[in-house]
Amino acid sequence: MNMPASDVLKTNSLSPNNFSHLEFNTRDLKPQLEYFSDVLGMPLVSIRWADKTESSVRAMLKLNEHAMISFLCTLRTPSEVELGVTHSENPGDATTTGTVQHTALNVDSIEDLLAIRDRIRSRGVHCVGPMDHGFCQSIYFLGPDSLALEVATLTTDDMTQWIDPNVAEAIGLSAEEMIKLGR
Template sequence: MTALHPNGVNHLALSTRDMKGQLEFWCDVLGLPLKALYWMHGVDGTYHGFVELAPDSYVAFVQHPDNAKDVELGVTHAGGPGEPVTAGTMQHVAFNVDTFEDLMALRDRIRDRGVQVFGPIDHGFIQSIYFAGPEGLALEVACGSAIPVEQWVDPEVQDLCGISTAELEALKQPAEFARPAEPVPQPASDTGMPRLMPEDHYDMVMNLPDQVVWDRMSETTPPVAAD
């Protein structure tokens, strides 16, 4: 049986107050084609934009009218690939290219557009370059795959994280899941578990039947008719 787990990033959604500026950077500096730009479904006054990394992987942007404009390093943004930032926020994001030659070619494209690039650096299992994006983004491009876990789990760091030998083995080999014949019901609300949205109306929204959510909230009509 094939292991069941997410197999990539369908889209990474980044907050913005300047959709045009973000699209110009990602399309011109990084060479990613624009694929979608429309009113975000179910969110009043909010734009959604998508640029393509691959046919099944995108970077998306969300321009909400109430997005805050202030960047506070160490709180809202890290400001660098090794700097502190509030837990649960994006410290930095790294995108993939296939080869080291591709990495060097992309470094030169980025520099050609006037953006400074730090690197390359060889981290052993990946090689990376680093640069900044609009609105305080800390970005990386890397090449490399198939990390040899036996070589890259440091026992000292494992101990500092409070991970036992048994727990480590469970992390390296997650339990398989056999989907039951009937859908798994929504678990009871538990404030100790991650929550998708603020408390207002949380339980009401999360306890809507799946079919009701599908029927009422799906929107599949493109804003522009096909030729």
């Protein structure tokens, strides 16, 4: 299943080209905004009533020119955290089906990764890593509401390393199915 790295990122003729925003629920918006602005350097770009109601607030922080991180604050949001069910306790732990296990953000270099790790730690936030995954290095930490976060940087442009045919086979994907998936 080895393919040229230039072919790995090719997609179907119609597919999304980036994400617009990732939105997380929170019961306390202010700590989220302070954390993502101070610790991760994301500026606030929007704060307003959500969906024209006065019972929910949506705030958005700029990730880059095309994408944002968004928080929806409503009193209906449960505040209980159950590690391993609602939230993972570490980057490899389980959460319930349909939830986000963790959110990974990108930086351009190992130097940037180490600099952001140091900034995170300087704010008193426990941060693990960098961990070498073979194709990228990552750091892991928790945000407010036990939001599991990662910052990563690619260490190779040979993305063929990302496909392990033995793993594909182990989860029941045939060679034909892999081709259908774009591999």
